[in-house]
Amino acid sequence: MLHGRSSELATVDRLVRAARAGGSGVLVLRGEPGIGKSALLDSAADSAADTAEGMRVLRGCGIEFEAELPFAGLHLLLRPVLDGVAGLPAPQRRALESAFGLGPAVPADRMLVGLAVLSLVSELAAEVPLLCLVDDAQWLDRPSAEALLFAARRLGAESTAMIFAARDGRPAFAAPGLPSLSLTGLAPRDAAALVDERDATLAPDVRARVLAEAAGNPLALIELPLVLDTGTCGPLPLTDRLQAAFHGQVARLPAPTRELLLLAAADDSGELAVILRAAPHDVRHLPPAIEAGLVRLDEADRRLAFRHPLVRAAVYQGATLDQRLAAHRALADALAGTERADLRAWHLAAAATGTDERAAAELERAAAQAAERNGHAAAAAAYERAAELSPPARGRLFVQAAEAALAAGELDRARTLAERARPELRDPSPSSRPEVRDAPPSAGPEAHDAPLSRRLARALAAALSGQGAFRQANRVLIEQVAAGRDDDPDAALGTLMDAVGNAWFAGDRDMVARTADQLDAIGGGAGPLRLVQDWIVSLAMERSTEGLPPMGEVVAAARRGHAQPLHLMHIAGLGLIAGLDYQAYDLTAEVTAESRAAGTIGLLPPALYHLAVAESALGRHRDAEGSATEALTIAEDTGQWQWSSLSAGVLAYLAAVEGDEERCRALAARTRSSSDGKIFSPGAPRADWALGLLDLAHGRAEPALEHLERVADGPARHQLPGQRCAPDLVEAAVRLGSPERAAEPYRRFAELARRLRRAAVGALAERCAALLEPGAEEHYRAALHLHEQDSRTFEHARTELLYGEWLRRARRKAEARTHLTAALERFDRVGARPWAERADAELHATGLTIRRAAPGVLAGLTPQELQIVRLAAQGLSNRDIAAQLFISPRTVGHHLYKAFPKLGVASRAELAGLPLHD
Secondary structure (H helix, E strand, C coil), X not given: CCCCCHHHHHHHHHHHHHHXXXXXXXXXXEECCCCCHHHHHHHHHHHHHCCCCCCEEEEEECCHHHCCCCCHHHHHHHHHHHHHHHHCCHHHHHHHHHHCCCCCCCCCCHHHHHHHHHHHHHHHHHHCCEEEEEECHHHCCHHHHHHHHHHHHCCCCCCEEEEEEEECCCCCCCCCCCCEEECCCCCHHXXXXXXXXXXXXXXXXXXXXXXXXXXXXXXXXXXXXXXXXXXXXXXXXXXXXXXXXHHHHHHCCCHHHHHHHHHHHHHCCCEHHHHHHHCCCCHHHCHHHHHCCCEEEECCCCEEEECCHHHHHHHHHHCCHHHHHHHHHHHHHHHCCCCCHHHHHHHHHHHCCCCCHHHHHHHHHHHHHHHHCCCHHHHHHHHHHHHHHCHHHHHHHHHHHHHHHHHCCCHHHHHHHHHHHHHHHCCCCCCCCHHHHCCCHHHCCCCCHHHHHHHHHHHHHHHHHHCCCHHHHHHHHHHHHHCCCCCCHHHHHHHHHHHHHHHHHHCCHHHHHHHHHHHHHHCCCCCHHHHHXXXXXXXXXXXXXXXXXXXXXXXXXXXXXXXXXXXXXXXXXXXXXXXXXXXXXXXXXXXXXXXXXXXXXXXXXXXXXXXHHHHHHCCCHHHHHHHHHHHHHHHHHCCCHHHHHXXXXXXXXXXXXXXXXXXXHHHHHHHHHCCCCCCCCCCHHHHHHHHHHHHHHCCCHHHHHHHHHHHHCCCCCCCHHHHHCHHHHHHHXXXXXXXXXXHHHHHHHHHHHHHHXXXXXXXXXXXXXXXXXXXXXXXXXXXXHHHHHCCCHHHHHHHHHXXXXXXXXXXXXXXXXXHHHHHHHHHHHHCCHHHHHHHHHHHHHCCCCCCCCCCCCCCCCCHHHHHHHHHHHCCCCHHHHHHHHCCCHHHHHHHHHHHHHHHCCCCHHHHHHCCCCC
């Protein structure tokens, strides 16, 4: 019986019952040691078993000593169901087999393992509802935690419940966005009932002291009587007092038993065979610890488990330093020649008391193996510890650790490791350590210092820019090239491509100028990559581009000749600036499709963001919403703050088009919400554009103009929002009666339109001219003619609206009705509510009332439902769709079940006949 936990038990029970009924849910239990988290997990397991329908239960836990071993925690959880891995889609199956060492190492995105977990969970739950319980989640290795959280966030209709239990404090189990339940101490009455149930014979003074000292902690209420009876309890934190209680129990055991327990505590994996190989005593000395309730033995798995993590801590910390070092050496020897070389390496490191080249070499091998299995966080930890043990190779190993941390998305850690490498590389020299010569090629010494220094600079800059510190990142890259250590022009151009990107996003003229100086200094000829950089720098500095080849030709050549996905995104961004919206769309759609097929989830946020920008520019707003929503979700899951900020900006703009004030403002705030302490929020310019458009839509010209001036005249005016917001700024200024405030932005936009010679951009320039220059009607007609050549629905409608308003004011009502009706139809088509209402009001003013068209068949679908329906219409199975969208097949089925009635269809076969695209 659990005293005083009726509310918590009800919460857990609701979660389990929902899973049995076909739903899914996640819960994170939090609290101090001994507060009852494990007891609630036990209760959940009992509840799952107590049903006629049955429910499969998977249990796992984080193990402190395995926190640096990639996928150790995930393997422990899924070990009973690994036979189901064979049925997963091939990329997911290979990724999971590689992660568990069950197949060859394959390069894969770290989140692909999470998708494999989601698919496996979905398949298992299709047979019988599933309950996954993970205790001590704070000690999960990083790759396991990422994979489980990735799956947990995407549970929908899988008949699955996931419950994590995590201790408060450090290390923390970060699970943003997941529901959590914090456990506090028992109420006095419940605490007293628990004490009396355990020992009704306690002396009154001891009982009173136990209740006071325990502060409602259930484990303390059970264990403190033993300490208080011996008089050893002093003014210590509760955790220390509990450890003292367990240490007292351990101290009463025979010495051989204590030695076995120390080995088990030092190993922490619980593998009895390993413990016995390392022990000077045999298994006959184990029963006293089992009988004392300190450990339990799983006969089936032959694993030894401590009753509570604090028991293990009491055993380990109660031993002397010499005893602990000896235990780790014995365990390392016991693991020699086994498949657990990574665990052996960590035991060797734990036994080291100073420089130890042997342990460093073993750790380096373990790091390389972890990286091959996409366990980048574990690789970073192993490289870092190897660096500490090997002074001759310290600089190189810290660089490798920083690169691995970067691959794991641990930006703070990558930055710290790179900073630790910098003093070591002032006079870098490759290691001559013989052990390293035998290490895997990826871990070998560098041939000379320049490539290593360049790797360090790019790793540090990537960590800085990922945190929004673009100026610092740019300075690191510029210093790397300027110091004369880069004698390879092609490599220098690659380094400076990163610097160009940072300068572009920061909008800092001095930064751009420094980057341009280095581009000029290193030469590099007129290759496609160099020309892309020249164009970007010229645009950012607003200097003449007359000496450069046409931007369209540069983009096309760079696309053909440069295959790095992130650099392709720079090329796509330049294409959008050049008005090559269709080409940018094709390029980003191609990179997105390739990333989906390869399972490189980490590349999807930049690809989907640029795809969303291209779709938005083309007027395909529903498509853009789907792409940006997915980009935002994945960026937040993978810690890519830059792309989450940018994607939120796109969504804010789309919400502004629809006139959704609450959503627009919330999304605009999200572009900045993660930027505390950061130098620049990359999504802020588009967010300001969105807020200006929102105010303009609702007739608030003055705040609209203020927002838009901040974009058009701010440091980011060279970026796409700074350029393309000009037509909105012109309209706001004219409506406010201050057209002079639009003069300079209009001049720049008109020049842009002349340079680009794109119909869609030219139409907007003519519309601006109609508002600001004489001969309005001629400009309106020219704008509409250009719109007909390349119609973008929303902007085309706004030109029709403005011209219709002009005609009505000129008392040409019949002509006005034609254009106002066209505007209303187009606004309704894209869901631009306030704009449609304005067009409708203008029509009423001409004396015409028309019946508004009903919303299209797509209007009621969510972005994800629309994505799924489109893929289903192409004939893809639920499983294929799930693999593309990184959700489970059952979630796909659930979305189709909801979408079919909205579309008025009953089967997939009917989808092909519907207009499912903008």
